[in-house]
Amino acid sequence: MTIFTKNLLLWYKENQRAHPWKETKNPYHIWLSEIILQQTRIEQGTPYFLRFKEKYPSIIDLANAPEDEVMRLWEGLGYYSRARNLHATAKYVALECNGVFPNTHKNILALKGVGPYTAAAIASFAYDLPHAVVDGNVYRVLGRYFNISEPIDTTQGKKQFAQLADQLLLQKDPATYNQAIMDFGATQCVPVNPACETCIMRSSCKAYQKGTVTMRPIKSKKTKQSQRFFHYLVISTPDQKVYLNKRLKKDIWQNLYEFPMIEKESLVASEELNLNTLFKDQAFWLRKVSSIFRQQLSHQKIHAQFLEIQLKDNLKQIENHEWIEVPRNQLDKYAFPRIINTYLEQCETGQNRQLLMDF
DNA sequence: AAAGCGGGGGG
DNA sequence: CCCCCAGCTTT
Numbered sequence: 122m123t124i125f126t127k128n129l130l131l132w133y134k135e136n137q138r139a140h141p142w143k144e145t146k147n148p149y150h151i152w153l154s155e156i157i158l159q160q161t162r163i164e165q166g167t168p169y170f171l172r173f174k175e176k177y178p179s180i181i182d183l184a185n186a187p188e189d190e191v192m193r194l195w196e197g198l199g200y201y202s203r204a205r206n207l208h209a210t211a212k213y214v215a216l217e218c219n220g221v222f223p224n225t226h227k228n229i230l231a232l233k234g235v236g237p238y239t240a241a242a243i244a245s246f247a248y249d250l251p252h253a254v255v256d257g258n259v260y261r262v263l264g265r266y267f268n269i270s271e272p273i274d275t276t277q278g279k280k281q282f283a284q285l286a287d288q289l290l291l292q293k294d295p296a297t298y299n300q301a302i303m304d305f306g307a308t309q310c311v312p313v314n315p316a317c318e319t320c321i322m323r324s325s326c327k328a329y330q331k332g333t334v335t336m337r338p339i340k341s342k343k344t345k346q347s348q349r350f351f352h353y354l355v356i357s358t359p360d361q362k363v364y365l366n367k368r369l370k371k372d373i374w375q376n377l378y379e380f381p382m383i384e385k386e387s388l389v390a391s392e393e394l395n396l397n398t399l400f401k402d403q404a405f406w407l408r409k410v411s412s413i414f415r416q417q418l419s420h421q422k423i424h425a426q427f428l429e430i431q432l433k434d435n436l437k438q439i440e441n442h443e444w445i446e447v448p449r450n451q452l453d454k455y456a457f458p459r460i461i462n463t464y465l466e467q468c469e470t471g472q473n474r475q476l477l478m479d480f
Numbered sequence: 481a482a483a484g485c486g487g488g489g490g491g
Numbered sequence: 492c493c494c495c496c497a498g499c500t501t502t
Contacts, residue, residue, distance in 0.1 A: 313491065
């Protein structure tokens with residue numbers, strides 16, 4: 122055993138964290154937790170894990186759920202392809218595997234939404250198979266301990282880290298080793314202001330010796346961000362319904378709902394939205410234009426304005442729209458992006474109280 | 481190889 | 492304001 126692995130296990134014995142998915146070998150629960158925790162902090166993901174586990178006690182229950190319900194349960198967690206793949210994989214396991222979760226590394230890796238990290242995690246945690254996890258924690262811990270200057274976001278660099286991780290893995294207890302290195306990265310060797318002065322690894326940590334801790338790990342790319350401008354039409358009918366649109370195109374928030382939206386190159390005045398053309402000869406009026414709501418995504422910044430429109434009569438026909446008509450009190454049945462919910466919450470807390478009033 | 485995909489927390 | 496988080500998929 123390397124000195125690294127030996128010290129890591131010593132540290133883990135004293136400092137391990139307790140999590141709801143650590144006390145089980147149930148592959149369904151382990152898989153569920155790992156999908157939820159992709160690119161997601163423990164504190165943010167844990168409530169979602171508990172809710173999914175409660176709502177869907179078995180993978181069969183998840184497979185049988187309607188997709189909108191799954192999306193609704195995932196609402197607010199982000200990276201919604203994870204929820205779609207989760208549902209698809211549950212159906213696959215239920216229908217093609219007789220409800221038995223795959224139990225080899227190869228078959229686990231083949232599941233939708235499961236990549237190298239998640240496959241190693243499930244294989245080791247559920248089946249004690251010897252596969253080393255490489256996640257953000259591992260990149261950081263190994264990058265520092267071995268003072269690796271190779272970037273972690275290149276094919277070459279990933280290969281090198283994966284190789285090193287496999288070398289360090291404790292073959293006879295991969296599950297404990299994998300938990301240990303991630304706990305260590307998450308609580309001791311943290312991204313900013315790591316606790317080097319109290320660290321058991323200090324005397325053998327190369328980056329600590331060389332003073333490069335804050336410079337590890339190395340990343341080569343930086344993401345550029347674009348600006349997008351959404352004009353949301355909150356269209357109310359006389360009988361207290363609004364219209365929603367399901368986002369089906371290959372874009373952000375796929376399969377989530379939103380108000381009918383007009384995207385422009387910038388935020389524009391309502392006159393430039395050609396609402397008269399949209400509603401043809403139907404009578405409507407613009408009751409209010411909201412303030413500007415903004416949301417920062419990983420590589421886009423969304424600027425959104427909500428135009429509250431009142432129809433005189435219920436909408437008859439609008440050319441080529443696939444909007445659905447939803448009673449206001451049923452909005453909580455639908456999964457919305459964060460920016461929509463922020464708007465709705467502001468309506469409820471008073472600033473836009475008139476939106477909810479009878480007409 | 482590079483780009484796209486959320487949302488929240490912390491410095 | 493920027494960075495990072497139990498990454499994966501598509502192009």
